[in-house]
Amino acid sequence: MIRFEHVEKRYTPSQGALDDINLEIHKGELVLLSGANGAGKSTLLKLVYREEEPSSGEILVEGRNLKSFDGRAVAQLRRRVGLVFQEFKLLANLTALENIALAAEIAGTAKKAAQARAEQLLGEFGLASRRHDKPGGLSGGEQQRVAVARALVNRPMLILADEPSGNLDAAAAAETLRLFKDIRQQDSTIVIASHDVRLFEEIASRVIHLEQGRVVADTAGSGAAEWRL
Amino acid sequence: MATLGFVARRAGHGLRQFFGSVILTSLTIALTLGVFGGFMLLQLNLEKLLRGWGDQLQLTAYLTHGVGAPELEALLARLQSFPEIEQVRHTSQEQAWRDFHASLGAQSGLLEGLPRDVLPGSVEIFVRPSFRDSAAIEQLAGRLKQQKELTQIDYPQQWVERLSLVVLALQWAKWLVAGVLFLATFFLVSNMVRLALLERREEIELMQLVGASEALIQAPLVIEGLVQGLLGAGGGLAILWGVYRVLRDDAAGMSELVPALGRIEFLDGLSIALVLATGVVLGASASLFAARGMVRSWHASAR
Numbered sequence: 201m202i203r204f205e206h207v208e209k210r211y212t213p214s215q216g217a218l219d220d221i222n223l224e225i226h227k228g229e230l231v232l233l234s235g236a237n238g239a240g241k242s243t244l245l246k247l248v249y250r251e252e253e254p255s256s257g258e259i260l261v262e263g264r265n266l267k268s269f270d271g272r273a274v275a276q277l278r279r280r281v282g283l284v285f286q287e288f289k290l291l292a293n294l295t296a297l298e299n300i301a302l303a304a305e306i307a308g309t310a311k312k313a314a315q316a317r318a319e320q321l322l323g324e325f326g327l328a329s330r331r332h333d334k335p336g337g338l339s340g341g342e343q344q345r346v347a348v349a350r351a352l353v354n355r356p357m358l359i360l361a362d363e364p365s366g367n368l369d370a371a372a373a374a375e376t377l378r379l380f381k382d383i384r385q386q387d388s389t390i391v392i393a394s395h396d397v398r399l400f401e402e403i404a405s406r407v408i409h410l411e412q413g414r415v416v417a418d419t420a421g422s423g424a425a426e427w428r429l
Numbered sequence: 430m431a432t433l434g435f436v437a438r439r440a441g442h443g444l445r446q447f448f449g450s451v452i453l454t455s456l457t458i459a460l461t462l463g464v465f466g467g468f469m470l471l472q473l474n475l476e477k478l479l480r481g482w483g484d485q486l487q488l489t490a491y492l493t494h495g496v497g498a499p500e501l502e503a504l505l506a507r508l509q510s511f512p513e514i515e516q517v518r519h520t521s522q523e524q525a526w527r528d529f530h531a532s533l534g535a536q537s538g539l540l541e542g543l544p545r546d547v548l549p550g551s552v553e554i555f556v557r558p559s560f561r562d563s564a565a566i567e568q569l570a571g572r573l574k575q576q577k578e579l580t581q582i583d584y585p586q587q588w589v590e591r592l593s594l595v596v597l598a599l600q601w602a603k604w605l606v607a608g609v610l611f612l613a614t615f616f617l618v619s620n621m622v623r624l625a626l627l628e629r630r631e632e633i634e635l636m637q638l639v640g641a642s643e644a645l646i647q648a649p650l651v652i653e654g655l656v657q658g659l660l661g662a663g664g665g666l667a668i669l670w671g672v673y674r675v676l677r678d679d680a681a682g683m684s685e686l687v688p689a690l691g692r693i694e695f696l697d698g699l700s701i702a703l704v705l706a707t708g709v710v711l712g713a714s715a716s717l718f719a720a721r722g723m724v725r726s727w728h729a730s731a732r
Contacts, residue, residue: 248623249638251638271642271643272642275637275640275641275642275643276640277640278637278638278639278640279639279640280640283638289635289638291631291632291635294444302636302639303639303640304437304581305431305435306433306636306639306640306641306645307639307640308431309431310431310434311430311431311434311435311438350639352641390666
C-alpha cells in the first residue's frame with residue numbers, strides 16, 4: 201500500500217530528518233513507528249500525506265508516485281487518509297459533531313449524511329451526549345476520541361496517527377489504545393508514530409524503530425498474530 | 430450541489446464569526462464608492478444641465494436705452510429676416526420687471542424702492558435647428574452686435590462650451606480619483622482580509638489537512654468578500670442618497686432664482702448597478718488576492 205524507496209528528507213543541507221528509508225507497509229497492517237523525539241517519525245508520516253516532500257527518493261501510495269500529485273490530487277489523497285494528531289487539532293468554535301462532519305463535507309458528503317455519519321461515530325465512541333459540546337468543554341481523552349472519529353468519518357483506506365497519546369493521562373491513553381484496537385478490527389491500515397512503545401506494541405502487527413532518521417529495526421509486534429493480510 | 434451548500438455555509442459562518450471585520454471592510458468600501466458615486470452624481474446633473482441649455486439655443490439681445498416703438502418694430506422685422514432666426518420675441522422693461530418680481534416670489538420685497546425701469550428691455554431670439562452649432566451662433570451673435578439698437582448679446586452657447594470643458598475635466602477627475610481610491614481600497618480591504626485570515630489560520634490549515642482543495646478554501650472567502658462589497662456599495666449609495674436629499678432640499682429653496690438647481694436628479698438605474706457591481710468586484714477581488722497569497726504561503730511553509 202505504501203512504499204518508500206531510498207527516501208531522504210533534509211530541511212537544510214546540514215539538518216537531515218530522514219536518511220535512505222526503504223520500507224513497505226501492506227494493506228491491513230498496524231505499524232508502530234517508534235523512536236525518540238527527533239528520530240524522524242512525524243516527518244515520515246507527513247511525507248505520506250504530502251505535508252512534506254522528500255528531498256530525494258520515491259514514495260508510492262497504492263502504486264502511485266506522490267511526486268506526480270498536483271494540488272488537486274493531494275487533496276483527493278488526504279480525503280482518503282484519516283489523520284490523528286497529538287494536539288487533536290479540533291476547531292474551537294465548532295461542536296464535536298461539527299468538527300467530525302466538517303471533514304466529511306470537505307470530502308463532498310451532503311450535510312445531512314455527514315451529520316448522520318458523525319452522530320453514528322459519536323455514538324460508537326460513547327460521546328453521543330457530548331455532540332453539541334465544543335472542544336473547550338471536553339476532557340483530553342474526549343477530544344482525542346472526537347479527533348479519531350473525525351479521522352474515520354470518510355472511511356479512510358489509511359489512518360496516520362502522530363503521537364495520539366502524547367497529550368493524554370494514563371487512563372485516556374488506555375482509552376485511545378482501545379479505540380485503535382476497535383479500528384483495527386475494521387481491517388484498516390494504520391500507522392501510529394509514538395515514543396510510547398509499551399502502550400501500542402501489544403496491538404501492533406509490526407514495529408519499525410527509527411534512530412536519527414534511519415530504520416534500525418523492523419520487527420513483528422505482539423499483535424502480529426492477529427494480523428490478517 | 431453538496432459542495433455549493435458547503436461553500437455557502439462556510440461563507441455565512443465566516444461572516445457571522447468575523448462580524449466586526451465585515452462591518453469595517455464594508456464601511457471602507459462604502460466610503461470609496463460614496464465618493465465615486467458623488468462624482469457620478471455631479472457629472473450626471475451637469476450633463477443634464479448642459480443638454481437643457483443646448484436644447485434651448487436662445488439668444489438674448491438687450492436693447493439700448495431709449496429705443497422708440499418705430500425703431501423697435503423695424504429692428505424686429507430686420508431680425509426676423511435673418512436666415513438663422515426662427516422667431517423673435519420682445520420683452521419690455523415693464524415685462525422684465527414683472528417677470529423678475531414673480532421669480533423672486535417671497536423675496537420680492539427686496540425690489541422695493543427700485544425704479545421699475547431698472548431692467549433693460551430685451552429681444553429673445555430663437556435659432557433655427559440647422560444653425561444650432563457654435564460657429565453659426567458665434568457668427569449670428571457678431572451680426573447682432575452690429576445692430577445699433579442692441580447693446581449686449583447673451584447666449585448660452587458660451588456657457589455650454591465652458592461647462593462642457595468642466596464636465597470633461599470632471600469625467601477625467603472621476604476616473605483618476607476612482608483609480609487611486611479603488612487601488613487604495615483594494616489593498617486596504619485585502620489587508621483587512623489578511624488580518625481576518627490570520628485568525629482563521631488554524632481552521633484553514635486543518636481544512637487543507639483533511640483534503641480541502643485550494644478552490645474549496647478560497648471560494649467561501651471570495652463569497653464573503655463579495656457580500657462585503659455588496660454591503661459596502663449599498664452603504665455608499667445610502668450615504669450618497671442622504672447627501673443628495675440634503676442638497677436637493679437646499680437647492681429647491683433656490684430654484685426660483687436658478688431653475689436648474691431645482692431639478693437635481695439621483696443616479697439612474699444603470700449608474701446604481703455600476704456602483705453595486707464595482708463594490709462586488711472590489712470586495713471579491715481583494716479577498717481572492719489576500720486568500721491566494723496567504724493560503725499558498727501557508728501551504729508552502731507547511732512543506
